[in-house]
Amino acid sequence: MSNLVTVPKNGNTIKKNFNYPTRSSWFDDFLLGELPTVFSSNFNTGISLPKVNIKEIADAFVVEMAVPGLKKSDFKIDLDNFTLSISAEIEENKEETNENYTRREFGYSSFKRTFTLPETVDDSKINASYNEGVLNIHLPKREEAKQKPARTIKIS
Structure with missing residues (x-):
């Protein structure tokens, strides 16, 4: 379907809709219309790339997936x-x-996410947990990289 706009000499806009489908639009409607949904609704059971939140706290980085x-x-x-x-x-x-x-169905799904860690992470103390659909990875900072609390410096 194409939408054509004609502008007459008086400046008013008149919009005309022509509903004559072309052969290519019928073909596109067939390929992009119901056919893929038929296949994807029955066979697309794979895992998409999971969403990740990464936050920095005072003494660590936390990855939530x-x-x-x-x-x-x-x-x-x-x-x-x-x-x-x-x-x-x-x-x-x-x-x-x-x-x-x-009726037999089989499927295989996989994903892989890769992150480059800052050198401030203490890799010997990394731990992970999985609870209620969320994978948490705790990446503690090295002692020298931890944020120190604010303090007031006295002038001598």
Whole structure:
């Protein structure tokens, strides 16, 4: 469908809608319309790249990753030369048998997020926890990098 606007000599705008579909718009509607939703609604069960919040507090950095539906054992967290990698792989097989049919579905999903840590992180004290769909990674700062409380300096 195309929208054409004509401007007459008096300056008023008149909008005309022409509803004559072209062959290419029919083709686009077919390919971009219902066909992909039919396939994606049944077969797109993979994990998208999870959202991550990273915050800095006085004595650490905290990474929060929203990954509901997984188990603690699904995750792999690696640290290699100040590069933190968080990944998960899930393989799923389902079979439903009825007297008239058998339905089998299988899927494989994975993701990997990688972060470069600042050198102020004490890598020997990093810990992680997973609770109610949120993976938390606590990255403590080295003692010399921790923020010191504000203080007043007396003039002598």
